[in-house]
Amino acid sequence: MNGLIADLPLAILSIFFIGYIINSLFIIYHLLRFGLDYKTKLLAFIFSVGSILLITVNLRLFFKIEWTEFIYEYLSFPKII
Amino acid sequence: MNIFPSQKSYEKIELFLRRHWLVLFFIYFGFIIMILFGLVLFYLANDFFNFQRNNLYLAEFLLSLYILSVWYFLFKTLTDFYLDTWIVTDHRILEIHQLGLFKRDVSELRLSKIQDVTVKVEGLLPTFFNYGEVIIQTAAEIPEFKFEQIPHPQQVKDKILQLYDQFIKQHPADQEIHEL
Numbered sequence: 001m002n003g004l005i006a007d008l009p010l011a012i013l014s015i016f017f018i019g020y021i022i023n024s025l026f027i028i029y030h031l032l033r034f035g036l037d038y039k040t041k042l043l044a045f046i047f048s049v050g051s052i053l054l055i056t057v058n059l060r061l062f063f064k065i066e067w068t069e070f071i072y073e074y075l076s077f078p079k080i081i
Numbered sequence: 082m083n084i085f086p087s088q089k090s091y092e093k094i095e096l097f098l099r100r101h102w103l104v105l106f107f108i109y110f111g112f113i114i115m116i117l118f119g120l121v122l123f124y125l126a127n128d129f130f131n132f133q134r135n136n137l138y139l140a141e142f143l144l145s146l147y148i149l150s151v152w153y154f155l156f157k158t159l160t161d162f163y164l165d166t167w168i169v170t171d172h173r174i175l176e177i178h179q180l181g182l183f184k185r186d187v188s189e190l191r192l193s194k195i196q197d198v199t200v201k202v203e204g205l206l207p208t209f210f211n212y213g214e215v216i217i218q219t220a221a222e223i224p225e226f227k228f229e230q231i232p233h234p235q236q237v238k239d240k241i242l243q244l245y246d247q248f249i250k251q252h253p254a255d256q257e258i259h260e261l
Contacts, residue, residue: 016146020153026182027153027160034177034185036085036097040163047156054149061142066135 009067017055024051085168085175087189091259095244096169096237100230101212105162112155119147157182167228169237171244172257174217176226192248193255194221198241200234217241 024047031044084094123144126132132140164179171192178186195217202213213234217226231237 020149023153023157023182027156030160030164030179030182034164034179036166036168043156043159043163047152050152051149054145054152058142058145058149061138061145065138065142069135070139 008071009062009065013062020051020055024048088170089172089259092170092172094168094170096167096240098167098169098228098231098237100162100165101210101232103206103210103212104230108155108158108162112151112158115151116148119144119151165229167231169241169244172248174226174241176228188223188226190217190219190221190223190226191255192245193252194219195241195245196220198238200238202234215241 028044028048031040035041035044084097123140126140127137130136160182161179164177166177168175168177173192174190176188180186197218199216199218200213201216202208207213212230212232215228215231215234215237218224219226228234228237
């Protein structure tokens with residue numbers, strides 16, 4: 001049970017990232033498929049690189065956090081050792 | 082080389098238009114304000130609550146999540162901006178509208194169907210920066226073509242009328258001479 005609760009933030013973040021990646025792919029597809037000049041291709045490239053960098057930063061920050069500490073402190077779940 | 086998919090080999094692109102750069106400037110400006118808002122909120126909250134280790138990491142994580150979301154919406158808006166285009170060739174006019182990610186309108190008008198061209202420049206900024214609307218009344222199925230927030234609308238109108246005259250002279254019976 002404790003393990004499940006501890007994994008909850010990661011599960012929520014995973015759902016967020018899956019949604020983000022799917023929507024990002026739609027943007028990239030539209031820019032590459034329907035763009036009529038180099039600017040849209042450049043835009044797709046900048047967006048891809050920026051998204052990868054931001055997701056990496058996001059994940060690094062996410063794993064720095066002691067989530068169990070938050071969960072037990074703020075949501076006052078009984079800690080089973 | 083074809084610029085757009087249905088371009089004919091004998092068709093020459095005369096104008097390739099997007100909205101005025103000021104519209105793009107406002108998009109970027111709006112998103113810079115949103116990023117600054119997030120940063121200021123973060124620093125104010127940090128100052129007020131004096132975050133310690135784990136709380137600070139959480140605040141940084143939330144800020145990065147916010148920036149990621151702003152990044153996404155910036156590019157979604159830019160996609161709309163860059164995919165809205167108006168193309169004037171020596172044979173026809175194409176209006177391409179991207180409405181969100183899943184709606185795309187492509188309308189086409191043969192130059193011979195043009196009935197009337199109107200220019201509309203309304204407001205302080207459009208007057209100063211010389212951008213506005215060019216409205217084309219047609220004899221086709223779509224009664225009106227509208228070029229929105231395009232730069233130099235008067236010159237665009239003149240060019241369209243000049244191309245119309247040229248087209249009518251070259252195609253007296255409105256028959257495509259290049260395909261005969």
